[in-house]
Amino acid sequence: xxxxxxxxxxxxxxxxxxxxxxxxxxxxxxxxxxxxxxxxxxxxxxxxxxxxxxxxxxxxxxxxxxxxxxxxxxxxxxxxxxxxxxxxxxxxxxxxxxxxxxxxxxxxxxxxxxxxxxxxxxxxxxxxxxxxxxxxxxxxxxxxxxxxxxxxxxxxxxxxxxxxxxxxxxxxxxxxxxxxxxxxxxxxxxxxxxxxxxxxxxxxxxxxxx
Amino acid sequence: xxxxxxxxxxxxxxxxxxxxxxxxxxxxxxxxxxxxxxxxxxxxxxxxxxxxxxxxxxxxxxxxxxxxxxxxxxxxxxxxxxxxxxxxxxxxxxxxxxxxxxxxxxxxxxxxxxxxxxxxxxxxxxxxxxxxxxxxxxxxxxxxxxxxxxxxxxxxxxxxxxxxxxxxxxxxxxxxxxxxxxxxxxxxxxxxxxxxxxxxxxxxxxxxxx
DNA sequence: GAAAACTCTTGACAGTCGTCAAGATTCGCG
DNA sequence: CGCGAATCTTGACGACTGTCAAGAGTTTTC
Numbered sequence: 001x002x003x004x005x006x007x008x009x010x011x012x013x014x015x016x017x018x019x020x021x022x023x024x025x026x027x028x029x030x031x032x033x034x035x036x037x038x039x040x041x042x043x044x045x046x047x048x049x050x051x052x053x054x055x056x057x058x059x060x061x062x063x064x065x066x067x068x069x070x071x072x073x074x075x076x077x078x079x080x081x082x083x084x085x086x087x088x089x090x091x092x093x094x095x096x097x098x099x100x101x102x103x104x105x106x107x108x109x110x111x112x113x114x115x116x117x118x119x120x121x122x123x124x125x126x127x128x129x130x131x132x133x134x135x136x137x138x139x140x141x142x143x144x145x146x147x148x149x150x151x152x153x154x155x156x157x158x159x160x161x162x163x164x165x166x167x168x169x170x171x172x173x174x175x176x177x178x179x180x181x182x183x184x185x186x187x188x189x190x191x192x193x194x195x196x197x198x199x200x201x202x203x204x205x206x207x208x209x210x
Numbered sequence: 211x212x213x214x215x216x217x218x219x220x221x222x223x224x225x226x227x228x229x230x231x232x233x234x235x236x237x238x239x240x241x242x243x244x245x246x247x248x249x250x251x252x253x254x255x256x257x258x259x260x261x262x263x264x265x266x267x268x269x270x271x272x273x274x275x276x277x278x279x280x281x282x283x284x285x286x287x288x289x290x291x292x293x294x295x296x297x298x299x300x301x302x303x304x305x306x307x308x309x310x311x312x313x314x315x316x317x318x319x320x321x322x323x324x325x326x327x328x329x330x331x332x333x334x335x336x337x338x339x340x341x342x343x344x345x346x347x348x349x350x351x352x353x354x355x356x357x358x359x360x361x362x363x364x365x366x367x368x369x370x371x372x373x374x375x376x377x378x379x380x381x382x383x384x385x386x387x388x389x390x391x392x393x394x395x396x397x398x399x400x401x402x403x404x405x406x407x408x409x410x411x412x413x414x415x416x417x418x419x420x
Numbered sequence: 421g422a423a424a425a426c427t428c429t430t431g432a433c434a435g436t437c438g439t440c441a442a443g444a445t446t447c448g449c450g
Numbered sequence: 451c452g453c454g455a456a457t458c459t460t461g462a463c464g465a466c467t468g469t470c471a472a473g474a475g476t477t478t479t480c
Contacts, residue, residue: 021427037337039249042467053429055470064468116336123333126326126394127247136395139388167385167407174384175377178349184336185346197377204414231457252437263459265440274438427476436467446457 022060025050026074029067034113038068038120069134072121075114076138080145082107087148093157093202100149101198104176105191108183115180143169150205162207171201232270235260236284239277244323248278248330279344282331285324286348290355292317297358303367303412310359311408314386315401318393325390353379360415372417381411 028050033041043064047054061067086103090096108115122139125131147165154161161168175197182190238260243251253274257264271277296313300306318325332349335341357375364371371378385407392400 035337037334039334040337043469044467054468055430056428058469059427116333119329119336120333122391123326123330124247124249126329126391127245127250132395135391139391163410164407166388166403167411170385170388170407171381172384174382174387175380177384178376178380181332181336181345181349185342193376197374197380200373201377227456253439254437264438265460266458268439269457421480423478423480425476425478427474429474430472431470432472433470434468437465438463439465440461440463442460442462444457444459446455448453448455450451450453 018060022070023074025052025057025060025067026071028052029071030075030114030117033068033071034117037117038124043067065130068121069131072118072134072138075118076141079111079114080141083145083149087152090152090156093153096149096153096156097199097202100153100202101195104172104179104198105195108176108180108191108194112180112183116184119177119180142173146172153202154206157206157209159206159209162205168205172198175201228270232280233284235262235267235270235277236281238262239281240285240324240327243278243281244327247327248334253277275340278331279341282328282344282348285328286351289321289324290351293355293359297362300362300366303363306359306363306366307409307412310363310412311405314382314389314408315405318386318390318401318404322390322393325386326394329387329390352383356382363412364416367416367419369416369419372415378415382408385411 029041029046032046032049036045043057044054046067047057057064057067061070083100083103086096086099090099118138121131122135125135143165146169150161150165150168175194179190179194179197182193239251239256242256242259246255253267254264256277257267267274267277271280293310293313296306296309300309328348331341332345335345353375356379360371360375360378385404389400389404392403
C-alpha cells in the first residue's frame with residue numbers, strides 16, 4: 001500500500017506523506033480524546049475537531065482501535081523525555097529533587113487532559129486485551145524514565161537506590177495520580193502538596209551512605 | 211415515592227423492599243461492570259446477567275448514572291473494612307506488615323474485577339463531573355483505611371508515622387495498581403512482588419525511634 | 421493534456437444505546 | 451375473592467455508533 005511511491009525518494013513526498021497525515025490526525029484525535037476520554041470520543045467527534053471528515057479515518061487507519069493505539073504511542077514519543085532536562089541539569093541531589101517536583105507540577109498544569117487520557121486507557125486495558133501490549137510498553141518506558149531520575153539522584157548523592165525501579169515508579173505514579181485527581185477536583189493545594197511530597201520522598205529512595 | 215408504605219412498619223416489608231431490590235440489582239450490575247467495565251456495560255447486558263428485564267432499571271433508578279453511582283457506593287460499603295482484621299489481630303510490626311501484604315495479594319486474586327472497575331470509574335470521574343463526588347468519598351474512605359493500618363503499625367513499633375496518610379495512600383495505591391495490571395497481564399511473580407514490596411516499604415513509613 | 425493513482429467527502433448500512441410508555445403480571449389487604 | 455397498588459415485561463422511539471462503498475476532487479505521471 002505505502003510502497004507504491006516514486007522509485008527513489010524524489011523531493012520529499014515518497015509515501016511518508018501518509019505518516020504525516022496520520023500524525024496530524026493523531027494530534028486532532030488526542031485533543032478530543034483528552035477532552036472526552038476514550039469511551040465517549042466518537043470518530044465523528046474526533047473528525048469534527050479536525051480539518052477532515054469522519055470517513056477519512058478509515059483511509060489512514062483500519063480501525064478505531066488502531067487509531068487509538070497509534071495516538072497513545074505518538075503521545076508517548078513526545079512525552080517520555082520530558083524529564084531528561086531534569087536529569088541533565090541537576091547539580092545536586094536537592095536540586096534534582098526540586099526540579100523533579102517542579103516538573104511534575106508543571107506537567108499536571110499543562111497536560112492534565114493527556115494524563116487523564118493515559119489513566120483512562122490504562123484502565124481500559126484491564127478490560128480490553130487489545131490495548132494491553134501498547135499500555136505495557138508505555139508503562140515500561142515511563143518506569144525507565146523514573147529509573148533514570150532515581151539513578152541520577154543516587155549518583156549525585158554518592159550512593160545507590162534503595163528500591164527497585166518498579167516500586168519507585170509505582171509510588172510516584174500513585175501520588176501523581178492523586179494530585180491529578182485533586183487538581184481536576186479543584187482542590188486547592190493539590191499541586192503544592194505534590195511538590196512537597198516528592199521532595200520529601202526522594203531521600204527515602206536512597207540507601208544510607210556507608 | 212418511598213414513603214407510600216403502610217403507616218408504621220408492619221412485618222418486614224414497609225418499603226425497604228425497594229432497597230433490597232436496589233441492592234440485588236446493584237449486585238448483578240457489579241458483576242457485569244466488573245467484567246466489561248463502565249463504558250461497555252449496557253443496561254440490557256446488565257439486566258441479562260440478572261433475573262430482571264432491561265426496563266426494570268428505570269423503575270428503581272432514575273438514570274443509568276444513578277445506578278452506577280449506587281453500585282460504587284454499595285461496593286465501597288462492603289469493602290472498606292476488609293483490612294480491619296489485619297489491624298485488630300496483628301501482634302507486632304512485622305506481623306502486621308506481612309498480614310497486610312498477604313491481604314493485598316488476596317484482594318487481587320479474589321476481587322480483581324471489582325478493582326479494575328474501581329480504577330475505571332476513578333478515571334472516568336476525571337472526565338465526568340457527576341462521578342466526582344462519589345469517587346472522592348470512596349477515595350477518602352480508602353485513604354482512611356490505609357491510615358488506620360499505618361497508625362496501628364506505628365503504635366506496634368512504638369513510634370509515629372513519618373508520612374501524611376495521603377502520601378502513604380498514594381504510594382500503596384500506585385504499587386497496588388501496578389500489581390493488578392501485572393496480574394491481569396499474566397505476569398508471573400506480580401503478586402509475590404507486591405507482597406515483598408509492601409513488607410519492604412512499611413518500615414520506611416515510620417520515624418526512626420528516638 | 422489525458423490517464424492513472426491517490427486522497428477525501430458524502431451518504432447510507434446495520435447495530436446498539438438510554439429512555440420511556442403501555443400494558444401484563446403479581447402482590448397485599450379488605 | 452376482588453380490587454387497587456406495586457412491580458415487572460415488552461416493544462418501540464430517536465439518537466448515536468463504527469464501518470464501508472460509491473464517487474468527487476486532487477495530484478502525479480507519462
